[in-house]
Amino acid sequence: MNQPLPFGAGGHTGPTGPAGHTGPDDLTDLTDVMHKVAGGDKEAFSTLYDALAPMVFGIVVKVVRDRSQSEEVAQEVMIDLWRQAARYRRESGTVSAWAATIAHRRAVDRVRSAQASADREQAQAARAHQTAFDQVAEQVESRLESEQVRRCLRGLTELQRQAVTLAYYGGLTYREVAEALRTPLPTIKTRMRDGLIRLRDCMGVTT
Incomplete structure (x- = not known):
């Protein structure tokens, strides 16, 4: 049955609507x-x-x-x-x-x-973002020995450069980097992310 509902038309406002309507x-x-x-x-x-x-x-x-x-x-x-x-x-x-x-x-x-x-869309977007970030990190890490990376590292802020170096040269975790630099963990994570993005752009890494 495809009879249209009378909502918003003809005065139907609900079971206690205008006179003449169902109560x-x-x-x-x-x-x-x-x-x-x-x-x-x-x-x-x-x-x-x-x-x-x-x-x-x-x-x-x-x-x-x-x-x-x-x-x-x-x-x-x-x-x-x-x-x-x-x-x-x-x-x-x-x-x-x-x-x-x-x-x-x-x-x-x-x-x-x-x-x-x-929730599914949000989770999918989060996974896509994390995957792209991981890919950048992996490609940056694989080129850390090159002169190009060393040049690009010089373009980072001091905290970004220290964090990236400790993580990828020193093999430290985010928490260990935060402790070594005496910087809050959220700040380290943010600087690492921004640093990797700047390295990606400098090196021409694609995702």
């Missing part, structure tokens, strides 16, 4: 309507849709927050009600309560999916 008292018993929907009655589904769509949207938008996504999720909920109508049982509660449960579950799923997608 909470009208949602108490839609059992007969649901049974007809289960039998494939499209008119019954239109009735169900008009009764429940504002409530469903209200539940979804409180969880999802984004109106456009909420409209999509609410549409999916109404499609679920059409497809799953035969599974409804009166003893499980009212039709509106059943619809509310489905709406909340769908909304939570959308939020979790969006968060998971954002």
Whole structure:
């Protein structure tokens, strides 16, 4: 069923909207309507849709927050009600309560999916950055004996040059470099990163 949701049009603002629209008292018993929907009655589904769509949207938008996504999720909920109508049982509660449960579950799923997608993108970006950094470090290290590197090292700040030299000539860890230079570890990491980037640019190293 691809009937458009009435959100933002025609005055539908929710289950307690303008006069003539569905209110909470009208949602108490839609059992007969649901049974007809289960039998494939499209008119019954239109009735169900008009009764429940504002409530469903209200539940979804409180969880999802984004109106456009909420409209999509609410549409999916109404499609679920059409497809799953035969599974409804009166003893499980009212039709509106059943619809509310489905709406909340769908909304939570959308939020979790969006968060998971954002986390994956962030992790992927972090891995890509670290990979590129490691490649530069590896190529710089492999050329440390060359005159070109020594010349490029002279172009670094004193702290950058000392940190890079201790790490790649002396084989010290970041923490050991920080202790040797009596400099905070975060500062050493930053100087090492900036130093390697300047070496890359000076040497023409590509990633």
